[in-house]
Amino acid sequence: MIDIAILGFGTVGSGVAEVLDAQRERVRQAAGDDIRVKYILDIRDFPGSPYADRVVRDMNVILEDPDVKAVCETMGGKEPAFAFTRAALERGKSVCTSNKELVDAFGPELVQTAGAHGCSYLFEASVGGGIPILRTLRDSCRHEELTSVVGILNGTCNYILTKMDREGMDFADALRQAQENGFAERSPDADVQGHDTARKLAILASLISGRRVRYEQVPCEGITEVSPEDLLRARKTGRAVKLLGICGRDPAAGTLSVMAAPCLVPQDNPLYGVNDVFNGILVHGNCVGDLMFYGRGAGKLPTASAVAADVVECVKNPGRTVEAGLPAPGAEITPVPFTGPLPGGIERLRRGA
Ligand SMILES: NC(=O)c1ccc[n+]([C@@H]2O[C@H](COP(=O)([O-])OP(=O)(O)OC[C@H]3O[C@@H](n4cnc5c(N)ncnc54)[C@H](OP(=O)(O)O)[C@@H]3O)[C@@H](O)[C@H]2O)c1
Known part of the structure; x- marks a missing residue:
């Protein structure tokens, strides 16, 4: 069982949880293991949601849990998304995102951070939504x-x-x-x-x-x-x-x-x-x-499907950095x-x- 966390439980983030649940068996076959959403970080509560019991307010809960191997950053914006992403990568947790603003502003630096810590920074959903x-x-x-x-x-x-x-x-x-x-x-x-x-x-x-x-x-x-x-x-x-x-x-x-x-x-x-x-x-x-x-190119499930594909790729490559294709910082x-x-x-x- 591989544990992951979702940062931001809005349109895309809630879609990621849904896709991983609805496609559980296919995801298991693709990733070689079950993937479980252990934490959801958001500023709101989600009473009545089947995921309500997984909501946390403190990013440190996620960062300090060694079982969490990957994080989906679906909050959007530059901060705190950047700080949370960098902190996760520095702890060897891969990050998969739909946040094009962050990829555009800091993508090469975050890919480099991932490379230095044996994990991956992937962002398929940031361009073209569900299109791979x-x-x-x-x-x-x-x-x-x-x-x-x-x-x-x-x-x-x-x-x-x-x-x-x-x-x-x-x-x-x-x-x-x-x-x-x-x-x-x-x-x-x-x-x-x-x-x-x-x-x-x-x-x-x-x-x-x-x-x-x-x-x-x-x-x-x-x-x-x-x-x-x-x-x-x-x-x-x-x-x-x-x-x-x-x-x-x-x-x-x-x-x-x-x-x-x-x-x-x-x-x-x-x-x-x-x-x-x-x-x-x-x-x-x-x-x-x-x-x-x-x-x-957008929408809850198509975009979430692209994030889920990145999660599967990270899980299939534990301890390795999946080549993200971005140039090194400075190029x-x-x-x-x-x-x-x-x-x-x-x-x-x-x-x-
Ligand atoms: N929607 C799409 O179809 C789509 C497609 C491609 C890419 N994207 C990108 O995906 C990202 C997310 O988009 P979205 O449409 O899912 O946005 P959204 O529905 O607004 O979801 C963002 C979630 O993150 C929460 N959040 C914001 N700041 C937070 C913080 N500091 N700590 C914890 N949670 C926080 C928000 O809570 P509040 O609602 O309370 O602020 C909200 O629940 C964006 O970068 C967007 O450009 C979206």
């Missing part, structure tokens, strides 16, 4: 020269743009409907201004280039100014407007370009058909060519602006053009 994109890039594509990643990385924005396109709504109405249907948060700025997409793209760009790209280095434009007329004009030329995170590399020149912006996607690009809350990620490798990943790169055509026949949306 990071594992594929760091594992199956490791031998490839990956030259571009283009992704619809934010389900909220994709839902809004799909509504605007299909129903001729303006941005404000589509956002309101997304909020009413639970597809957008009450404070949707990070999503609609493109920052969430830029964060996820920075993680992807770091992974495919082996050099650190920070979210602040990603030129970023959101969808708040996209109008129904933009969508109509795109449709007339057989294209769709999508908020994309784009990373292109020129391995010969050693350069890398990144941006997050609304773009025109032609019909023959697989991202054209990615609608509603779905995410899609198109990767190009020198041997394999184009690869397309599609799935739910920085300064992105250069895109020149020439964007990958996959994509063009940046020029409003009113």
